[in-house]
Amino acid sequence: MQKRIYSVGQINTYIKNLFQGDFLLSGLYLKGEVSNCKYHSSGHIYFRLKDETGGIACVMFKGNRLAGLRFRLEDGQCVIVGGNISVYERDGSYQMYAREISLDGSGALYEEFERLKARLYEEGLFDFERKKEIPKYPKRVGIVTAPTGAAIQDIRNIARRRNPYVQLILYPAKVQGQGAAESIVKGIQILDRMQVDTIIIGRGGGSLEDLWAFNEECVARAIFQAKTPIISGTGHEIDTTIADYAADLRAPTPSAACELAIPDQMELLHQLEQFRQRLRLLMMRRLEQDRQCLEQYRLKLENRNPKTRLKQLRLRFEEVSGQLNETMRRRMEAYKHRLALLRERLHGSSPTGKLVHGYGYLEIQGKPVTSVTQVTPGDSLQITIHDGRLNTRLESIEPITGTE
Numbered sequence: 001m002q003k004r005i006y007s008v009g010q011i012n013t014y015i016k017n018l019f020q021g022d023f024l025l026s027g028l029y030l031k032g033e034v035s036n037c038k039y040h041s042s043g044h045i046y047f048r049l050k051d052e053t054g055g056i057a058c059v060m061f062k063g064n065r066l067a068g069l070r071f072r073l074e075d076g077q078c079v080i081v082g083g084n085i086s087v088y089e090r091d092g093s094y095q096m097y098a099r100e101i102s103l104d105g106s107g108a109l110y111e112e113f114e115r116l117k118a119r120l121y122e123e124g125l126f127d128f129e130r131k132k133e134i135p136k137y138p139k140r141v142g143i144v145t146a147p148t149g150a151a152i153q154d155i156r157n158i159a160r161r162r163n164p165y166v167q168l169i170l171y172p173a174k175v176q177g178q179g180a181a182e183s184i185v186k187g188i189q190i191l192d193r194m195q196v197d198t199i200i201i202g203r204g205g206g207s208l209e210d211l212w213a214f215n216e217e218c219v220a221r222a223i224f225q226a227k228t229p230i231i232s233g234t235g236h237e238i239d240t241t242i243a244d245y246a247a248d249l250r251a252p253t254p255s256a257a258c259e260l261a262i263p264d265q266m267e268l269l270h271q272l273e274q275f276r277q278r279l280r281l282l283m284m285r286r287l288e289q290d291r292q293c294l295e296q297y298r299l300k301l302e303n304r305n306p307k308t309r310l311k312q313l314r315l316r317f318e319e320v321s322g323q324l325n326e327t328m329r330r331r332m333e334a335y336k337h338r339l340a341l342l343r344e345r346l347h348g349s350s351p352t353g354k355l356v357h358g359y360g361y362l363e364i365q366g367k368p369v370t371s372v373t374q375v376t377p378g379d380s381l382q383i384t385i386h387d388g389r390l391n392t393r394l395e396s397i398e399p400i401t402g403t404e
Contacts, residue, residue: 008092009089011092012087012089012092013089015087015092015094016086016087016089019085019086019087019094020084020086025084025085025086026084027082027083027084028082028083028084028085029080029081029082030049030056030080030081030096031051031078031079031080031081031104032049032050032051032055032056032078032079032081033049033050033051033076033077033078033079034047034048034049034073034074034075034076034077034078034079035047035048035049035050035055035075035076036048036075037073037074037075042062043061043062043065044059044060044061044062045059045060045065045069045073045098046058046059047059047073049079049081049096056085056095056096057093057094057095057096058081058083058095058096058097058098059095059096059097059098060073060083060097060098060099060101061097064098064099064100067100068082068098068099068100068101069100069101070111070114071103071110071111071114073101077103077110078103078104079101079102079103079104080101080102080103080104081096081098081100081101082098082099082100082101083096083097083098083099083100084096084097084099085097109208109209109212110208113208113215113242116215116217116220116242117242117245120217120220120242120245120246121245125220125221125224125245125246126245126246130224131248131249132227132228132229132230132248133229133248134198134229134231134248134249134260134261135197135198135229136263137263138166138196138197138198138261138262139166139167139197140166140167140168140169140194140196140197141159141166141167141168141169141196141197141198141199141200141261141262142169142170142171142187142191142194142196142198142199142200142228143155143168143169143170143171143199143200143201144171144173144184144187144188144191144199144200144201144202145170145173145175145200145201145202145203145254146172146173146174146175146176146203147170147172149203149204150204151202151203151204151233151254152170152254154253154254154255154258155168155200155254155255155257155258156168158255158258158259158262159258159262162258162259162262162263162264162265163262163263163264163265165265166262169191169194169196171186171187171190171191173186173187174213175203175213175214176203176206176210176213177213180213181213181214181216181218181219182218183213184201184213184214184219184222185218185219185222187201188201188219188222188223188226188230189222189226191228192226192227192228195228196228197228197229198228198229198230198231198261199226199228199229199230199231200230200231200233200254200257200258200261201214201223201230201231201232201233201234201243201247202214202232202233202234202235202251202253202254202257203234203235203254204235204254205235205236205253206235211234211235211241214232214234214241214242214243214244215241215242215243216242217242219242219243219246220242220243220245220246221246223243223246223247224246229248229249230247230248230249231247231248231249231250231251231257231260231261232244232246232247232249232250232251232257233250233251233252233253233254233255233256233257233258234254235253236252236253359385360383360384360385360390361383361384361385362381362382362383362384363381363382363383363384364379364380364381364382366382369381372397372399375394375397376394376397377394377395377396377397378393378394378395379393379394380392380393380394381393381394
C-alpha cells in the first residue's frame with residue numbers, strides 16, 4: 001500500500017478549514033479572566049483567556065478595537081469575548097480572534113463607572129484648577145462615614161495622636177446599599193453649612209459594588225459644589241472612585257485622609273523649634289551687623305566731635321612743637337659751633353690774642369705807643385699782657401737803626 005505524505009502547511013490549512021467550517025467555532029462568546037495582556041506597537045492586543053479548567057490564546061486586531069472595546073483591557077478582568085476560533089497556520093496553533101470584548105458582572109458596573117467618569121471629566125468637575133487648598137492648621141474637621149467600622153476608629157485614633165485639640169464632627173452616613181449616595185450627599189451639605197475647615201469622606205475597602213455609593217453622580221456634584229475643601233479616602237490604595245476624582249485631595253485610605261487633614265503637632269513643634277533657632281541665628285547676625293554699623297557711626301561721630309578734633313589738633317601741635325624745638329636746638333648747636341669757629345678765627349686775628357705767647361701791649365696815657373718818638377725817658381707806661389697790666393717807667397730809649 002502506497003503511503004500518502006503531506007506537508008505541514010497542507011495539514012495546517014486543512015485544520016484551519018475544519019475550524020472555519022464549524023458553525024460553533026465561527027461565532028461564539030467565551031467567558032474568562034484576562035492574563036498576559038500586551039498592547040503591541042502595531043495596535044493589536046494579545047492576551048490569554050483563562051478559567052479554572054484551562055486557557056486559550058486570544059488576539060484583537062487594531063481594526064476591531066474602536067467598535068469592539070470601550071475600556072482598557074488589563075490583567076485580572078473578568079470579560080466576555082465574542083469572535084471566532086481559527087488556526088494560525090505559521091505556528092500550527094489555534095486562538096480566539098476577538099471582535100468584541102465586554103466586562104462580565106462587575107464589568108458592567110465598571111463600564112458605567114468609566115462612562116460617568118468621562119462625562120464628568122468633560123464637564124470640568126475634575127479640573128485641577130478648581131481644586132480648593134486644604135487648610136494647614138484646621139480647628140474643626142467634618143467626617144462623612146459610617147458611625148461604626150474600622151474607618152472612623154482609625155480616624156479617631158490618628159487624630160488623637162497627631163493633634164487632640166482638633167475637633168472632629170461626625171455625620172453618621174450610610175456608605176453602602178440603597179440610599180447610601182443620598183446619605184453621603186446630605187452629610188457633605190450639612191458639614192459644609194457648619195463651615196468646618198475640612199471635610200473627610202470615605203469608608204473601608206470592598207468590592208466595586210460595595211464602593212458604588214462613592215461612584216454616584218450626585219456625590220461627585222455635591223463635592224464639586226461644596227465650599228469646604230474635601231478629602232476623599234475610600235477603600236484601599238488600589239481602589240479609586242468618582243469621589244476621589246471630584247475631591248480636592250485624594251487619599252489612598254481613610255487613615256491617610258486623616259493624616260492629610262490634621263497636621264502632626266509634634267512635627268509642628270519641631271518645625272517651630274527650627275524656626276526659633278533660625279530666627280535666633282538671624283537676629284544674632286542682624287545684631288552683629290547693626291553693632292558693626294553702630295561702631296562705624298560712633299567712630300565717624302567721634303572723629304567729628306569738637307573735643308576729639310581739639311585733641312587731635314593738640315597732639316598735632318605738640319608733635320609740631322617738638323619738631324620745631326628739635327629744629328631750633330639743632331640750629332642753635334650749629335650756630336654755636338659756627339660762632340666758636342668764628343671766635344677762634346677772630347681771636348687769632350686780635351692783638352690781644354697774641355699776648356698769650358709773651359707779647360704785651362704798650363700804652364702811654366691810654367694811647368698805644370707805636371714809635372719811640374712818642375715817649376721820653378721817665379714817662380710812665382702801661383704794659384698789657386694776657387693776664388693783667390703792668391705799670392712801669394721808661395728809663396732809656398734805644399732806637400733801632402735801619403728802620404724808617
